[in-house]
Amino acid sequence: MAYTFLTPKKIISGENALTDAKNELKKLGHKAFIVTDATMVKLGNVALLEDVLKQNETDYFIFDEVNYEPDDIIVAKAAQTYKNENCDHLIALGGGSPIDTAKAISLLLNDDAPLSSYMGKIIDINRPALAAIPTTAGTGSEATKFTIINDTTNKVKMLLTGPCLIPDLAIIDPLFSKTAPxxxxxxxxxxxxxxxxxxxxxxxxxxxxxxxxxxxxxxxxxxxxxxxxxxxxxxxxxxxxxxxxxxxxxxxxxxxxxxxxxxxxxxxxxxxxxxxxxxxxxxxxxxxxxxxxxxxxxxxxxxxxxxxxxxxxxxxxxxxxxxxxxxxxxxxxxxxxxxxxxxxxxxxxxxxxxxxxxxxxxxxxxxxxxxxxxxxxxxxxxx
Ligand SMILES: [Fe+2]
Structure with missing residues (x-):
């Protein structure tokens, strides 16, 4: 029997992984859409990413409105903001929720179909480059083809899946999990x-x-x-x-x-x-x-x-x-x-x-x- 095995294209891990990922981040595009939450901003974690992007002379927009149960409304708002800001790639920074949200945003950038229309299908779309920087040691979303988003109309947790949802770049820096309570x-x-x-x-x-x-x-x-x-x-x-x-x-x-x-x-x-x-x-x-x-x-x-x-x-x-x-x-x-x-x-x-x-x-x-x-x-x- 044969098996297929999927991983992110590139994984940079260990102490100083974020700094070491500088060149890889630069390759992703000219203006990053950073998907994160207010706590990450408050803890100074976003500032560490900003430092690297500034050194790269990469422009960015910070979207920090993700909460611990991301839903279709916040994803739609984020996707519209991405378009308004003329961003060309996604960087998710946080626990599983910002990473899941960034994956879902990429679906809405592909076409206007609602997220619920992807349920039960193996998703196969073209999307902008996506980097994931987990700040907790847990969800593993930086390595998976899954995203879980609340459907506010039907009140269910949608499990959306497809190999294209695996981030291109996973940056695993233990520096961030130090801030976890x-x-x-x-x-x-x-x-x-x-x-x-x-x-x-x-x-x-x-x-x-x-x-x-x-x-x-x-x-x-x-x-x-x-x-x-x-x-x-x-x-x-x-x-x-x-x-x-x-x-x-x-x-x-x-x-x-x-x-x-x-x-x-x-x-x-x-x-x-x-x-x-x-x-x-x-x-x-x-x-x-x-x-x-x-x-x-x-x-x-x-x-x-x-x-x-x-x-x-x-x-x-x-x-x-x-x-x-x-x-x-x-x-x-x-x-x-x-x-x-x-x-x-x-x-x-x-x-x-x-x-x-x-x-x-x-x-x-x-x-x-x-x-x-x-x-x-x-x-x-x-x-
Ligand atoms: Fe889990």
Missing amino acids: KSVTSHTGIDALCHAIEAYTSRKAQPLSDTFALSAIKRIFENLETCYNDGNNIEARVQMSLAALEAGIAFNNASVTIVHGMSRPMGALFHVPHGLSNAMLLKECMAFVVDGAYDRFGKIARYLSFTNIADDKMASEIFLDHLNTLLEHLHVPSMSEYGIDKNTYFENIEKMAKDAYISGSPSNTIKKVTVEDMMALYEKIYR
Whole structure:
């Protein structure tokens, strides 16, 4: 069997990656449309990019109106501004939302068709050059062919996909993730861990996605807790920024599965940030999946040197113990602590399970997953 494997055209990573990317940024065009949010401006992260563009004598416009749940309205406003400002390329700077927004802007620059018309299709368009500079170690959007945008008319999260949405240039500079608060480090790091474990236990996994997934899982177990406890540990930040990229590349090619499938309805209904809803789901979802994938979880346990035991079932249990310990140390709030009303949550369990199933992601799981299985899991995770 043959496989296709997709990555960004060029990746510049490590300390000083932004400065080192100067020449590559210059090649993208004459006037950049910077897609970001107000926090990135306030933290001084945008100013660092501006410095590089000024040295390059590249003109730019800063669009800083992206919020954590980008929708079709903000994308349309941004695309119109891009045209009014006569920009000729896109640079996204921030977490997953600005990067997803920049990808969606490129669709509206292609033609006037609404974003919803791209749903369910493999998108293939010509777009302006796109660079992505992630500031959190998590979403992996800098390496993926996906964008998630809220459809304000139909009140659904649109998952749009196509290889042309993979950025041309990904700049992975750990300098930026130093500015992430503890909770963001925890939730985005767990999001990356979900990408990697789900990709490794996906029916669509392939040899190269396995390589990236295993490496990401190892780096995350070795560095996430350090980043969480000591945000200024630059080596741990470097390792986590690489892990998030590797995990993004893994799920770009192998897809996500049950955790992301169940996470999106929680975001849509209760506005739980993406990384946090994944974090709330991960432990119970993996406890459910494990008996369908002892060989895979066993390999993870041995790859991470948690054990050298040959018995896959016993090794899997050792991995799950380590996973649960890591999650405890990262202090993921429970749903009640986050303020989700128990009655409203339970009233919506059937809808969430059905919406998750329809999204298709749970069916990628190596173990068969039914709507009833997910209803039972949603019940279990409420604390
Ligand atoms: Fe994710």
